[in-house]
Amino acid sequence: MKTFPWxxxxxxxxxxxxxxxxxxxxxxxxxxxxxxxxxxxxSLGVWLTFSIGRINISQGAFGLIGGYITAILATRFGLPxxxxxxxxxxxxxxxxxxxxxxILRLRGVYFSMLTLSLTEAARLVALNATAxxxxxxxxxxxxxxxxxxxxxxxxxxxxxxxxxxxxxxxxRINNTRLGKIFRALQQDENLASSFGVDIAAYRVLAFxxxxxxxxxxxxxxxxxxxxxxxxxxxxSDSTNFxxxxxxxxxxxxxxxxxxxxxxFLGFQLLSPFGAYQSLIYASLMILAMLILxxxxxxxxxxxxRASQGVP
Amino acid sequence: xxxxxxxxxxxxxxxxxxxxxxxxxxxxVLELRLINLVFSRFYMTQVLVNGxxxxxxxxxxxxxxxxxxxxxxxxNFAHGQMYVFGGFVTYxxxxxxxxxFVVALLASALVxxxxxxxxxxxxxxxxxxRSNREETTMLLAVGTALLLDSVALVLFGEKQRGVPDVIAxxxxxxxxxxxxxxLLVFGVSIALAVGFLAFVQFTRPGRxxxxxxxxxxxxxxxxxxxxxxxxxxxALGAMLAGLAGGLLVSTEAVNAGAGGFTSIKAFTMIMIGxxxxxxxxxAGAFMLAFAEAIGYYFLPGSMPYxxxxxGLIVFLVFRPQGIMGKRWG
Numbered sequence: 339m340k341t342f343p344w345x346x347x348x349x350x351x352x353x354x355x356x357x358x359x360x361x362x363x364x365x366x367x368x369x370x371x372x373x374x375x376x377x378x379x380x381s382l383g384v385w386l387t388f389s390i391g392r393i394n395i396s397q398g399a400f401g402l403i404g405g406y407i408t409a410i411l412a413t414r415f416g417l418p419x420x421x422x423x424x425x426x427x428x429x430x431x432x433x434x435x436x437x438x439x440x441i442l443r444l445r446g447v448y449f450s451m452l453t454l455s456l457t458e459a460a461r462l463v464a465l466n467a468t469a470x471x472x473x474x475x476x477x478x479x480x481x482x483x484x485x486x487x488x489x490x491x492x493x494x495x496x497x498x499x500x501x502x503x504x505x506x507x508x509x510r511i512n513n514t515r516l517g518k519i520f521r522a523l524q525q526d527e528n529l530a531s532s533f534g535v536d537i538a539a540y541r542v543l544a545f546x547x548x549x550x551x552x553x554x555x556x557x558x559x560x561x562x563x564x565x566x567x568x569x570x571x572x573x574s575d576s577t578n579f580x581x582x583x584x585x586x587x588x589x590x591x592x593x594x595x596x597x598x599x600x601x602f603l604g605f606q607l608l609s610p611f612g613a614y615q616s617l618i619y620a621s622l623m624i625l626a627m628l629i630l631x632x633x634x635x636x637x638x639x640x641x642x643r644a645s646q647g648v649p
Numbered sequence: 650x651x652x653x654x655x656x657x658x659x660x661x662x663x664x665x666x667x668x669x670x671x672x673x674x675x676x677x678v679l680e681l682r683l684i685n686l687v688f689s690r691f692y693m694t695q696v697l698v699n700g701x702x703x704x705x706x707x708x709x710x711x712x713x714x715x716x717x718x719x720x721x722x723x724x725n726f727a728h729g730q731m732y733v734f735g736g737f738v739t740y741x742x743x744x745x746x747x748x749x750f751v752v753a754l755l756a757s758a759l760v761x762x763x764x765x766x767x768x769x770x771x772x773x774x775x776x777x778x779r780s781n782r783e784e785t786t787m788l789l790a791v792g793t794a795l796l797l798d799s800v801a802l803v804l805f806g807e808k809q810r811g812v813p814d815v816i817a818x819x820x821x822x823x824x825x826x827x828x829x830x831x832l833l834v835f836g837v838s839i840a841l842a843v844g845f846l847a848f849v850q851f852t853r854p855g856r857x858x859x860x861x862x863x864x865x866x867x868x869x870x871x872x873x874x875x876x877x878x879x880x881x882x883x884a885l886g887a888m889l890a891g892l893a894g895g896l897l898v899s900t901e902a903v904n905a906g907a908g909g910f911t912s913i914k915a916f917t918m919i920m921i922g923x924x925x926x927x928x929x930x931x932a933g934a935f936m937l938a939f940a941e942a943i944g945y946y947f948l949p950g951s952m953p954y955x956x957x958x959x960g961l962i963v964f965l966v967f968r969p970q971g972i973m974g975k976r977w978g
Contacts, residue, residue, distance in 0.1 A: 388784075
């Protein structure tokens with residue numbers, strides 16, 4: 339078992355703590371940071387499904403599920419938000435397990451295509467189940483976690499805490515027997531099965547954990563913007579979560595968070611270009627795929643990483 | 650009649666659940682349509698004709714994406730976006746510049762084929778040479794879809810675009826109304842699909858494509874120029890998407906944001922049929938088209954696709970390789 343990279347963590351925490359102190363006065367900057375942290379948390383889940391060798395494009399669907407669970411519990415039943423958040427994470431994970439059990443039998447592009455369709459299906463359910471979700475007009479006036487002068491700062495630290503806990507949890511998973519089993523599934527499911535690994539159970543576990551992260555992130559985002567619509571998470575969000583992992587680097591647990599930060603920040607920084615914003619963004623992303631096939635984290639010590647390969 | 654009553658009861662229950670707010674009108678319309686379905690063949694003919702017409706064009710799309718998959722082992726995530734490009738080229742050439750429809754279709758085919766060629770030559774080939782991992786090429790495919798989406802938005806704007814009738818008039822047959830433009834689209838689509846299949850089956854380049862689809866290495870060992878034909882195959886598959894777009898813009902409208910959803914349609918077709926199999930692509934295209942035609946007739950708004958997507962998931966649980974696909978693993 340590898341030792342926990344304390345130095346890197348310390349540096350990251352320092353950066354994350356210092357950054358808001360500089361920008362605390364700008365609510366726009368805080369909004370961007372909070373969004374990036376939440377997206378990082380959701381991407382972390384997708385990273386887990388990458389580690390079992392599946393490309394999951396359904397995280398948007400579970401963001402929606404988590405968001406709606408929180409929205410409904412908070413507005414209809416008036417439950418405290420802490421319970422709502424927990425319910426969102428657990429509920430999404432359970433739904434993920436139920437949905438994952440059949441669809442994880444699919445492999446490769448079939449799995450990816452189906453998860454993509456799942457995102458679209460979730461949007462359509464939210465749109466059509468008017469009695470529960472309010473249809474196209476969504477659910478508004480969701481209470482928020484923190485009020486007062488430093489609400490953004492407090493929310494930022496709360497989200498950051500969850501992100502750090504999430505990374506620590508995934509790091510721990512990745513470096514114990516469970517992580518080895520996940521990587522074995524990535525290499526060859528049949529071989530893993532022949533060694534006595536219950537592949538169906540483990541891949542559902544990985545997918546369900548992923549959905550839990552997705553639900554938690556979706557709930558956080560819902561609380562942050564205090565509203566949810568069927569279009570709050572779309573197919574392009576689902577693909578972005580996947581691209582965050584990829585750009586950050588599939589070889590490291592820190593990849594998804596880094597990718598989310600860079601991509602989200604990058605997209606915001608391109609906003610002066612107006613109509614060309616997403617065009618430049620997409621071009622840069624393709625360029626990044628061409629010149630950095632192993633992600634941003636592969637930039638340091640390229641030789642060692644090249645021989646070691648992805649996860 | 651007994652069946653009809655059961656059906657009505659069932660629909661009452663689901664309707665209660667889904668359209669709580671607009672229950673009365675929705676239900677009335679639904680009731681009427683259901684009664685029509687059960688007691689007369691009249692509307693059913695129309696629905697089936699609609700499905701057939703739509704299916705012929707969907708077939709082009711499914712053949713294109715399945716060709717690219719068979720040859721490159723790449724799932725073309727930008728297929729729907731290519732369809733949108735084809736639609737907009739026809740919109741400009743035929744709708745705005747008033748050139749003949751044939752010219753517009755050729756322009757659509759050419760433009761999208763060039764896009765496909767450039768993608769293969771400058772994006773997929775370098776990446777695939779460096780890594781054989783499925784993930785890398787798939788992520789690149791997703792990236793190209795994002796790229797085309799944003800290009801379409803910049804070039805074409807956000808408006809929904811349609812073109813004037815290619816041919817005016819309606820043909821009334823067996824209780825169904827078929828506009829001549831739909832009939833034209835149907836005929837052209839079938840002709841193109843037959844032409845494509847004949848090309849792949851009976852010509853030398855077609856044989857090279859089939860050889861590559863069967864086994865890339867062996868084909869190369871037997872002197873097939875794999876690099877050339879990969880680019881050609883990608884361009885050909887893309888061209889079919891462009892043609893489908895150009896054809897369908899004359900009966901439906903097109904907008905720059907439709908790409909993603911159209912891609913999902915294309916995926917649905919080949920997931921039903923089985924990826925990389927020609928017969929599967931055709932079966933999948935027609936099944937989706939009929940499901941869509943029937944669904945849009947009986948259900949409001951976005952319900953049909955919800956049911957189609959949920960049905961797809963259930964179907965794939967029982968047959969993950971599709972109807973015609975080969976079992977893997």
